[in-house]
Amino acid sequence: xxxQPVGIKQIFKEVAKSKAGALGFALLVAMLxxxxxxPILAPYNVARAWNDLRYxxxxxxxxxxxxxxxxxxxxxxxxxTLSNFSLERSFHGQYTLxxxxxxxxxxxxxxxxxxRLLLDVNYTARKPxxxxxxxxxxxxxxxxxxxxxxxxxxxxSVSVDPKYQKLxxxxxxxxxxxxxxxxxxxxxxxxxxxxxxxxxxxADVLKGTYILEVDAISFEKNLSVQPKLIVYGxxxxxxxxxxxxxxxxxxxxxGAPVALAFGTIAAVVTVLLQVVIGAAGAWIGPRADEIVQxxxxxxxxxxxxxxxxxxxxxxxxxxxxxxxxVILFSxxxxxxKISRSMVLQIREEQYVEAALSYGASKKRILxxxxxxxxxxxxxxxxxxxxxxxxxxxxxxxxxxxxxxxIPSWGRLLGQAFDAGALYYGWWWWVIFPxxxxxxxxxxxxxxxxAFDKVVNPRLREE
Amino acid sequence: MPGFTxxxxxxxxxxxxxxxxxxxxxxxxxxxxxxxxxxxxxxxxFEVTQRLNRDPAFTRLxxxxxxxxxxxxxxxxxRRAGLDQPFPIRSLIQLKQALTLSLGRASFLKSSTGxxxxxxxxxxxxxRTILLFTTGTxxxxxxxxYLGLIQARRALSRFxxxxxxxAIFTYVQPPWFFGILFILLxxxxxxxxxxxxxxxxxxxxxxTGYILDVLxxxxxxxxxxxxxxxxxxxxxxxxxxLQTMSEDFVTAARAKGLPENTILFKxxxxxxxxxxxxxxxxxxxxxxxxxxITEIVFNWPGIGLLFWEAISTLDAPVIIGLTVxxxxxxxxxxxxxxxxxxxxxxxxxTLGGAVR
Numbered sequence: 005x006x007x008q009p010v011g012i013k014q015i016f017k018e019v020a021k022s023k024a025g026a027l028g029f030a031l032l033v034a035m036l037x038x039x040x041x042x043p044i045l046a047p048y049n050v051a052r053a054w055n056d057l058r059y060x061x062x063x064x065x066x067x068x069x070x071x072x073x074x075x076x077x078x079x080x081x082x083x084x085t086l087s088n089f090s091l092e093r094s095f096h097g098q099y100t101l102x103x104x105x106x107x108x109x110x111x112x113x114x115x116x117x118x119x120r121l122l123l124d125v126n127y128t129a130r131k132p133x134x135x136x137x138x139x140x141x142x143x144x145x146x147x148x149x150x151x152x153x154x155x156x157x158x159x160x161s162v163s164v165d166p167k168y169q170k171l172x173x174x175x176x177x178x179x180x181x182x183x184x185x186x187x188x189x190x191x192x193x194x195x196x197x198x199x200x201x202x203x204x205x206x207a208d209v210l211k212g213t214y215i216l217e218v219d220a221i222s223f224e225k226n227l228s229v230q231p232k233l234i235v236y237g238x239x240x241x242x243x244x245x246x247x248x249x250x251x252x253x254x255x256x257x258x259g260a261p262v263a264l265a266f267g268t269i270a271a272v273v274t275v276l277l278q279v280v281i282g283a284a285g286a287w288i289g290p291r292a293d294e295i296v297q298x299x300x301x302x303x304x305x306x307x308x309x310x311x312x313x314x315x316x317x318x319x320x321x322x323x324x325x326x327x328x329x330v331i332l333f334s335x336x337x338x339x340x341k342i343s344r345s346m347v348l349q350i351r352e353e354q355y356v357e358a359a360l361s362y363g364a365s366k367k368r369i370l371x372x373x374x375x376x377x378x379x380x381x382x383x384x385x386x387x388x389x390x391x392x393x394x395x396x397x398x399x400x401x402x403x404x405x406x407x408x409x410i411p412s413w414g415r416l417l418g419q420a421f422d423a424g425a426l427y428y429g430w431w432w433w434v435i436f437p438x439x440x441x442x443x444x445x446x447x448x449x450x451x452x453x454a455f456d457k458v459v460n461p462r463l464r465e466e
Numbered sequence: 467m468p469g470f471t472x473x474x475x476x477x478x479x480x481x482x483x484x485x486x487x488x489x490x491x492x493x494x495x496x497x498x499x500x501x502x503x504x505x506x507x508x509x510x511x512f513e514v515t516q517r518l519n520r521d522p523a524f525t526r527l528x529x530x531x532x533x534x535x536x537x538x539x540x541x542x543x544x545r546r547a548g549l550d551q552p553f554p555i556r557s558l559i560q561l562k563q564a565l566t567l568s569l570g571r572a573s574f575l576k577s578s579t580g581x582x583x584x585x586x587x588x589x590x591x592x593x594r595t596i597l598l599f600t601t602g603t604x605x606x607x608x609x610x611x612y613l614g615l616i617q618a619r620r621a622l623s624r625f626x627x628x629x630x631x632x633a634i635f636t637y638v639q640p641p642w643f644f645g646i647l648f649i650l651l652x653x654x655x656x657x658x659x660x661x662x663x664x665x666x667x668x669x670x671x672x673x674t675g676y677i678l679d680v681l682x683x684x685x686x687x688x689x690x691x692x693x694x695x696x697x698x699x700x701x702x703x704x705x706x707x708l709q710t711m712s713e714d715f716v717t718a719a720r721a722k723g724l725p726e727n728t729i730l731f732k733x734x735x736x737x738x739x740x741x742x743x744x745x746x747x748x749x750x751x752x753x754x755x756x757x758x759i760t761e762i763v764f765n766w767p768g769i770g771l772l773f774w775e776a777i778s779t780l781d782a783p784v785i786i787g788l789t790v791x792x793x794x795x796x797x798x799x800x801x802x803x804x805x806x807x808x809x810x811x812x813x814x815x816t817l818g819g820a821v822r
Contacts, residue, residue: 298484310773314785402642421646429654434646452634
């Protein structure tokens with residue numbers, strides 16, 4: 005025991021000097037920095053909007069990360085948003101014509117995944133008639149919308165809504181002479197004219213400048229139309245998007261403070277509680293010791309995960325309440341037994357006898373002579389148990405039972421699993437949250453290994 | 467051996483108390499402290515009222531008469547369901563039933579043959595969980611212990627250190643976590659294994675085909691389980707064996723010039739085995755509980771998935787039934803280990819007489 009570093013500062017120094025310890029510290033500090041920057045890079049109101057699906061509608065759904073475009077530029081595309089339109093207002097007798105024209109360049113090698121037109125219309129009493137036409141680089145015009153929009157925002161799902169698919173069908177009929185059973189507007193609109201212009205595999209992309217013209221005709225003079233065309237790609241952001249178009253980068257960033265806070269607080273509180281209770285039981289006397297040890301047996305036998313799941317199913321709880329339950333269920337346990345056996349050894353030592361003989365109170369000996377001896381070991385135990393709490397939170401969120409207000413890594417994984425990401429190969433939705441959880445647990449694991457090596461001579465090199 | 471008997475009796479009493487407490491806690495929690503009773507009562511009263519309201523003869527009765535009839539029938543239905551007693555008494559009845567293993571009927575779940583008996587439902591699932599998790603635990607333990615022995619012989623070598631890191635790292639991640647990644651890798655990208663389930667639909671007609679199909683579905687979860695748990699075995703084995711190796715009698719054996727293998731198997735392994743055997747016994751018992759999330763991820767219809775189904779439908783009898791069976795198993799194992807220890811370790815035999 006004499007060669008062992010006793011001071012806490014010294015232990016931390018030794019740990020930081022070892023390779024595993026330094027790497028562990030570095031990983032956790034990186035995560036901590038990410039967690040601290042999260043509120044700046046993605047403010048809390050963005051996280052609050054996680055469950056508000058309208059907030060994310062400009063993003064493509066199920067898009068891979070944008071950087072895959074550099075790896076294989078031939079198979080990924082970005083999103084093109086057209087919102088700059090020129091305004092032309094003319095009066096023809098009793099009706100007014102508002103013409104908005106905008107253009108964009110489509111240069112990707114692959115077809116868009118979806119096309120959507122948003123029409124923000126404002127008028128006093130009588131609905132205008134609005135016609136939106138897309139003029140392709142080859143000079144052919146396609147009608148995307150022809151109807152009477154209501155006041156406010158109108159979503160024209162060109163790709164999904166059969167009503168608008170039919171309009172594309174008319175165009176196909178003019179070009180090919182027949183209408184296929186299933187129409188894919190996002191392909192037809194951006195395909196070179198050929199027999200296969202409705203077939204993603206065989207059609208060729210028509211690159212060039214596309215012009216969108218939106219005409220609104222009304223009997224009212226003060227009519228306004230603000231169009232916005234979104235041509236969704238199949239890649240977006242640093243980490244891609246999920247099936248509800250949410251930017252996974254935001255979810256991944258918000259997972260960091262959640263995981264770190266939950267794992268660290270749960271680990272520190274439970275380990276310290278267990279150490280103190282186990283030590284106190286062993287120090288006070290055989291009766292208290294017996295009670296504590298039997299309680300520890302009891303808590304080791306009860307199935308904690310099923311009980312936590314049960315509590316979560318019956319009550320919707322937030323993350324702090326969950327933390328309290330976790331702490332309640334680990335008030336005594338495996339660590340209690342470790343600290344007890346250490347106290348049983350320490351209390352036989354001469355300096356404790358000496359302290360007793362000069363009349364120190366039992367409480368004083370426990371706090372000043374016994375607990376400080378155990379504390380170094382608790383660092384390893386805390387670092388070892390932190391990942392299990394990170395994974396506990398992830399497990400509950402995976403089942404859809406965590407705090408519903410904030411995104412967490414487990415929740416992302418769970419939603420990916422439920423949406424079938426594993427079977428459709430939406431790897432970014434699985435790999436990134438998994439990688440984040442793995443990095444945090446790796447950081448804690450390396451730390452615990454380093455601590456163990458310092459305080460536990462068995463693993464030390466001579 | 468009066469001391470020995472007394473020691474065992476003491477352990478038996480303590481374990482019995484633990485068992486009762488665990489089961490009673492489960493009864494309380496599974497019923498949410500009586501909250502589920504309230505839900506059931508509300509449901510009964512709603513159903514009875516609805517049924518009566520659909521009866522044309524009933525709607526013609528005067529208001530007071532109708533109310534009286536509703537009250538009467540609701541009361542009868544509640545008594546029939548055994549909900550008329552206050553929850554504290556009901557919880558004690560449930561405790562007694564659970565401890566005597568009369569598990570009763572499930573509230574909602576049924577076995578695949580249609581039986582609502584909790585015992586049938588559990589017995590249908592248990593073999594599947596044993597097939598996956600007990601096999602997996604045995605394989606992981608054998609592989610891990612073997613690796614741990616090699617590590618101990620080459621302690622602090624590069625191989626040993628990397629094996630330690632791999633062991634800790636894989637053991638820290640829960641099996642379901644690897645399960646997700648392995649499904650993506652082996653099932654989606656490499657297309658070697660099916661992504662989940664226990665049998666193809668429709669199942670193969672021949673018995674051999676059936677067995678092969680189950681084995682095919684079993685492989686990936688089994689690999690996952692072994693990969694995620696072998697680290698525990700190798701790490702503990704290594705540490706226990708190393709500790710024994712530093713004892714004086716091993717040094718003495720070395721000094722005698724005995725070959726290294728003889729020392730390892732005859733001198734080191736024997737005193738190191740009790741804690742390892744304990745771990746194996748406990749792990750085998752725990753393997754019967756399955757693993758909730760691993761079974762969800764692999765869609766493996768075992769005990770863990772049953773637990774999840776029971777919890778999400780708030781099926782209290784099934785939850786209590788599962789817990790009580792597992793608590794019994796665990797406590798019987800602990801007691802058997804106590805007996806074996808007492809028989810093997812002469813110190814405990816005499817200790818029993820000395821302690822109190």
